[in-house]
Amino acid sequence: MLDIVSKYRNLLANIGEYIEDSKFKKEYLIERLGISRATxxxxxxxxxxxxxxxxxxxxxxxxxxxxxxEIKEALRACREDSKAGKTRSHKDVMADVGSKLRS
Known part of the structure; x- marks a missing residue:
């Protein structure tokens, strides 16, 4: 647990550098955060x-x-679904995909 806190502290300590190194403009970050430029x-x-x-x-x-x-979380969720018996046959999945492609 302490390693998580340490990593987060390090992230905040270097946030200015990460922002400067980003390919995104600061205005985009400000917009996404929904805060004023001064803030x-x-x-x-x-x-x-x-x-x-x-x-x-x-x-x-x-x-x-x-x-x-995101991929790790999706895999974790898939494993949980599989353990809980929430599975579908290949035939059913392919039928759904086919119907979506035809729509």
Whole structure:
């Protein structure tokens, strides 16, 4: 658990650099966060983004990690569904796909 806290602290400590290195313009980040320009720059300076704001920023600043996380979560959910017996036959899935493609 302490490693998670340490990594989060490190993330916040370096957030300004991550933003500068990002391929996205700051205006885009400000828009996505839904905060004013002044508030954004204050938060960067003070390293005071909230957890919810970091949830918005992280996939933008670290898209590869976000995609990997998304895939891992999808696989975890699939495993849980499989264990719970929530499965469908290949034939049923292909029939659904075929009907969607014809629509």
């Amino acid at each position: 954004f720059y204050n938060k960067v300076k003070k390293k005071s983004f909230t957890t919810d704001e970091m949830v918005v920023l992280s996939p933008i600043l670290f898209p590869e990690e976000a995609k990997a996380f």
